[in-house]
Amino acid sequence: MGRLFGTDGVRGLANGALTAELALDLSVAAAHVLADRGEFAGHRPRAVVGRDTRISGQFLEAAVVAGLASAGVDVLLLGVLPTPGVAHLTDRLGVDLGVMLSASHNPMPDNGIKFLARGGKKLDDAIEAQIEQRMREEWQRPTGGAVGRVTTYDAAVDDYAAHLVSTVARPLSGLRVVLDCAEGAASVVGPKALRDAGAEVVAIHADPDGLNINDNCGSTHLESLRAAVLQHGADAGFALDGDSDRCLAVDHEGNVVDGDQILAILALALRDEGRLVKDTVVATVMSNLGFVNALKDNGIGVRQTKVGDRYVLEAMRVSGYNLGGEQSGHVILSDHATTGDGILTALKVLERMASTGESLASLAGVMTRLPQVLVNVPGVDKARADEDFVLAAAVAEEEAALGETGRILLRPSGTEPLVRVMVEAPTVEQARDVADRLAAVVLEQLALDPV
DSSP states (O other): OOOOOBBTBEEEEBTTTBOHHHHHHHHHHHHHHHHHTTTTTTSOOEEEEEEOSOTHHHHHHHHHHHHHHHTTOEEEEEEEOOHHHHHHHHHHTTOSEEEEEOOTTSOTTEEEEEEEETTTEEOOHHHHHHHHHTTTOOOOOOOGGGSOOEEEOTTHHHHHHHHHHHTOSSOOTTOEEEEEOTTSTTTTHHHHHHHHTTOEEEEESOOOOSSOTTSSOGGGOOHHHHHHHHHHTOSEEEEEOTTSSOEEEEETTSOEEOHHHHHHHHHHHHHHTTOSGGGEEEEETTSOHHHHHHHHHTTOEEEEEOSSHHHHHHHHHHHTOOEEEOTTSOEEETTTOSSOOHHHHHHHHHHHHHHHOOOHHHHHTTSOOOOEEEEEEESBOGGGTTTOHHHHHHHHHHHHHHGGGOEEEEEEOSSSSEEEEEEEOSSHHHHHHHHHHHHHHHHHHHBOOOO
16 A cells, blocks of 8 residues: 555545545544554543535544544544634644544545644654554454543634634724635635624635535636626735635735735735744745745745645744745744634735735735746656756756746656646746746656657
């Protein structure tokens, strides 16, 4: 059996690769691993379980709860709640682990299982490996009163919304906002939190039916958000994904504000408040060069990591930074959350607008995005991408021609037999030309032998 855990939990086609049996076995193993680490010592172990709106979350929730309770874990059912909400309540309620059932921005037929350790923190690779190793092992099953109890925690939405509102230092009155909830986990708590913070909220795609999550809406489909912002004369619009751990924005003119621009806005806000740790932001190698240059011009450093919010989180934890994120809209504000939180991100951007009196368009203008072109080259031996001298020479030649006006990144895919060629340059045409030339070299040098 190959490795089950990916970069963000276990994910796959619900009732295909991701079955009820697998969910149950994973939950039992997770309970055993955490118990072996001593986190359950001296008390009855407890867990919280939340899910997004996918209809498959119902049977997967039942399987996860069965696994945990059969291992002697008391379970609090949170119902439909965003991933960061589950993380928050894992910490606030002092439970031993949290479980979130979601495939984030993936299409409805997929689902996933994310485990959170005490404090609402994501599990590291070593713990995930232990969970996989202990699946389906022989174990002494508790009986009688030693089995777990299952209780519904009805205050989940209110508790999480109150936490979000508590992070905002001034009311957001006077701001009209469109919030695209992606027919997902934030469909109730997202509009509630923004309204409770004082904003006037127009909620769209907030009527989930179990089948429509992420369907032409949310952070991967911004068209309807842009239209709604213009229709309602809103000051800004924010789009969440299915489990609300990411957020992208649209200004009052309908222009997209991406994760890099949001990070830049929040970095300056924290810097001005004297709260940006070490005057540094953590981002990934995919962040636009315009973002890096803008922060540098404002005296803020950028620590770059591999692509993936788990790598951003790791760098933040190791060095104590309190702001990080990705171009895709994962923004981590570790003063208030242990993971990316789309609603929190929207609130903090609105807070910056309220405190400065500036429009979102004006705030986002702190950086100018360089045109960026990404070309995927399939059918190649990605393992040789870093070793081929001809390819390295071609990259060096193109980099020399761009100088400080652009950037090139070749990155093997983590899940597919392809290499991604990303180029930033002063114009789209120049970026496209460079990317196409390098893609041709990748294909020529790394092509797989025909079967």
